[in-house]
Amino acid sequence: MLSKDQIELAIATMQEKYPQAxxxxxxxxxxxxxxAVILSAQATDKSVxxxxxxxxxxxxxxxxxxxVTATDVxxxxxxxxxxxxxxxxxxxxxxxxxxxxxxxxxxxREELVKLPGVGRKTANVVLSERFGVPAFAVDTxxxxxxxxxxxxxxxxxxxxxxxxxxxxxPPEKWLDAHHALIFWGRYWCTARQPHCATCPLLNICAYxxxxxx
DNA sequence: ATCCCGAGGG
DNA sequence: CCCTCTGGAT
Numbered sequence: 001m002l003s004k005d006q007i008e009l010a011i012a013t014m015q016e017k018y019p020q021a022x023x024x025x026x027x028x029x030x031x032x033x034x035x036a037v038i039l040s041a042q043a044t045d046k047s048v049x050x051x052x053x054x055x056x057x058x059x060x061x062x063x064x065x066x067x068v069t070a071t072d073v074x075x076x077x078x079x080x081x082x083x084x085x086x087x088x089x090x091x092x093x094x095x096x097x098x099x100x101x102x103x104x105x106x107x108x109r110e111e112l113v114k115l116p117g118v119g120r121k122t123a124n125v126v127l128s129e130r131f132g133v134p135a136f137a138v139d140t141x142x143x144x145x146x147x148x149x150x151x152x153x154x155x156x157x158x159x160x161x162x163x164x165x166x167x168x169x170p171p172e173k174w175l176d177a178h179h180a181l182i183f184w185g186r187y188w189c190t191a192r193q194p195h196c197a198t199c200p201l202l203n204i205c206a207y208x209x210x211x212x213x
Numbered sequence: 214a215t216c217c218c219g220a221g222g223g
Numbered sequence: 224c225c226c227t228c229t230g231g232a233t
Contacts, residue, residue, distance in 0.1 A: 023229085041230040047220060048229095081218035081228080089231080119231050139229035182229055191227055192223075 002151050006204055007168040010149060011177045013200050018183035021176075023129055025049065030105040030130050031097070032056045035065075037125050038089055038117045043080050051077050062103045065094035089117025107131040120158065128178065134171035137178055138162045141185025148189065148207035 002010065015021070024045040027033035032052070039048045055076040059065040065073070070087040077083045077090075093115045097103055105126070106112055112123035124137035138146075138158045146152050146161045156164075169177055188195055196208035 025229085037229080038231090040228085042218080042228055043230095044221075044228050046228095050220095079219060081220075082216095082230085083218070085217055085231080117231065121230060125229070137229070140227085141229065178229090186229085192225095 002149055002204060004168045007151055007165070010151075010201055010204065011169065011173075011180055014180040014184040014188075015176065017188065017200070018180055021179035021183035023125075023179065026052060027056070030126075031062055031094075031103075033130050034093070034105050034115075034118070034122075034126055035090055037122045038093065039077060039080055039086055041086070041117075041122070042082060047080050051080060059094070062094040062097040065091060066098045086117065092116035093118065105130075107133060109133075109135070120162075124162075128175045134174050136162050136165050136174045138165075139182070140191075141189075142178065142181045144191060145181055145185050145189050148194075148205060149201065150206050 025033065025036040025040060026049050027036045035055070036048055036052055039052070055073075058076065068091060070084070070091050073087040073090055074083060077086055080086065096115055097105065101111070107127065109120070109123045109127060112118050112126060113120060121137050121139055124135040127133040127135040128137065138161045142165075143158065143161055146164065147154050147156065152161050152164050165177065166174065188199070194208075194211070196202060196205070196211040199205065199208050202208045202212070
């Protein structure tokens with residue numbers, strides 16, 4: 001297991017390589033950002049950004065989206081994986097925003113996760129990106145890296161990974177660290193064929209040392 | 214634990 | 224061809 005100092009150092013190394021790391025999702029309002037994050041589940045942000053301009057233009061507000069059915073939304077997101085489920089989530093989410101929240105995206109996790117299609121990861125992204133609320137979103141990249149670096153055990157839960165990073169870093173660094181991990185996972189410590197041979201973290205990474213054999 | 218699910222990369 | 228992508232609901 002890595003020590004707290006080693007975790008901090010690992011994050012700093014990632015930030016050094018990807019200083020520009022930040023969210024790539026394009027959205028002007030809280031509502032549209034929420035939709036984009038829901039759509040980004042098991043999909044690349046690039047594929048999400050490809051469909052959102054037309055989607056957002058057609059449905060500017062929760063009210064606009066609450067009045068249609070999933071069938072009406074499908075054509076807009078057909079090129080994204082899991083589009084049937086996501087079409088349902090988007091409409092149901094907009095309807096709940098209208099009926100329960102006055103059309104305003106709530107800024108509390110316990111409320112966000114009540115929205116259809118919004119789980120802990122999506123809620124944490126919205127909180128940290130849009131509302132400035134300290135939160136640590138754990139996705140497939142963060143999870144993979146945490147396990148490869150043995151920041152947590154291989155069978156660790158998402159919430160344990162989340163707590164481990166939160167305990168290792170001050171709240172004001174959580175969002176930047178999250179972004180650094182995402183970019184690290186996306187471009188360097190990739191799921192397949194990661195760049196272990198030339199990795200600056202090789203000296204503290206059991207996984208990388210195993211790969212080098 | 215299982216299903217959903219198109220596009221892009223290797 | 225196979226794997227992966229800023230997961231969530233059942």
